[in-house]
Amino acid sequence: MEWFKDYWWIILILLAGIxxxxxxDLNKTSFKAYLKKKDHKAINNNDLPNPNKNDDKS
Known part of the structure; x- marks a missing residue:
């Protein structure tokens, strides 16, 4: 780990650049165009489990 003590600043610059x-790159992407192109299905709330509903009839 001696090299890390000497070259920590290079690693920091590399990580900042990444x-x-x-x-x-994320700012260049358009999520609206992606969603428009993607054939997405609407979520039906009746398909989701309801945690408040008590099916135990005891």
Whole structure:
């Protein structure tokens, strides 16, 4: 780990560059166009389990 003591700043710059690049790429994507292209099905609330409903008839 001696190299880490000497070159920690290079690793920090590399991680910052990856982080900034990821943010730039995410800003380029259009989630509205993705959702428009994707054939998504509407969620029906009747299909979901209801935790408040008590089916035990005891």
């Amino acid at each position: 982080f900034i690049s990821a943010i730039k």
